[in-house]
Amino acid sequence: xxxxxxxxxxxxxxxxxxxxxxxxxxxxxxxxxxxxxxxxxxxxxxxxxxxxxxxxxxxxxxxxxxxxxxxxxxxxxxxxxxxxxxxxxxxxxxxxxxxxxxxxxxxxxxxxxxxxxxxxxxxxxxxxxxxxxxxxxxxxxxxxxxxxxxxxxxxxxxxxxxxxxxxxxxxxxxxxxxxxxxxxxxxxxxxxxxxxxxxxxxxxxxxxxxxxxxxxxxxxxxxxxxxxxxxx
Numbered sequence: 434x435x436x437x438x439x440x441x442x443x444x445x446x447x448x449x450x451x452x453x454x455x456x457x458x459x460x461x462x463x464x465x466x467x468x469x470x471x472x473x474x475x476x477x478x479x480x481x482x483x484x485x486x487x488x489x490x491x492x493x494x495x496x497x498x499x500x501x502x503x504x505x506x507x508x509x510x511x512x513x514x515x516x517x518x519x520x521x522x523x524x525x526x527x528x529x530x531x532x533x534x535x536x537x538x539x540x541x542x543x544x545x546x547x548x549x550x551x552x553x554x555x556x557x558x559x560x561x562x563x564x565x566x567x568x569x570x571x572x573x574x575x576x577x578x579x580x581x582x583x584x585x586x587x588x589x590x591x592x593x594x595x596x597x598x599x600x601x602x603x604x605x606x607x608x609x610x611x612x613x614x615x616x617x618x619x620x621x622x623x624x625x626x627x628x629x630x631x632x633x634x635x636x637x638x639x640x641x642x643x644x645x646x647x648x649x650x651x652x653x654x655x656x657x658x659x660x661x662x663x664x665x
Contacts, residue, residue, distance in 0.1 A: 459580040
């Protein structure tokens with residue numbers, strides 16, 4: 434019996450070790466202030482081939498909603514897995530006395546290297562155990578399984594009218610990828626005014642710019658030989 438138990442312990446340890454080695458990497462892409470204006474959700478005005486490809490090859494949620502209409506409160510819910518109304522971050526620029534635990538701290542305890550080079554605007558003070566590094570994780574991939582948060586600010590609503598930002602982020606677009614304000618299809622609750630058409634066209638251009646960056650991330654993972662073992 435003792436020999437059997439010893440053998441069983443060895444087998445379990447071996448299985449656990451292999452399971453740890455095979456744990457997938459995780460890349461979490463966050464597009465600021467983006468809605469469902471994507472081709473994979475049936476939007477004919479969207480030019481998002483890379484995100485559409487992700488949807489075809491993975492999972493596409495059709496019954497989902499954001500738990501906060503502003504970036505920081507929404508991010509607070511994502512990093513904690515809790516409703517902003519529950520943890521007191523629903524109002525923009527609210528502050529908590531005690532930061533709630535984050536799911537990334539659990540990933541670290543499970544042996545993941547957590548890279549968070551993007552925004553840390555959670556609407557509360559960032560816990561010290563939330564991540565391992567805020568540096569650019571693409572410079573040197575860790576040898577252990579990694580979780581990388583990739584935050585694209587191109588589509589932030591401020592970029593729609595701040596022309597310096599808009600021109601910077603949309604410089605990668607080809608003429609065919611740019612949206613003509615005169616041809617935009619407006620939602621019925623929007624007034625048909627030149628300013629509205631311009632803003633909506635600019636927003637769609639910014640979403641396409643984000644799609645370019647998503648494509649760059651996917652290409653990087655493929656070039657590094659980790660694409661097959663990475664959940665995006």
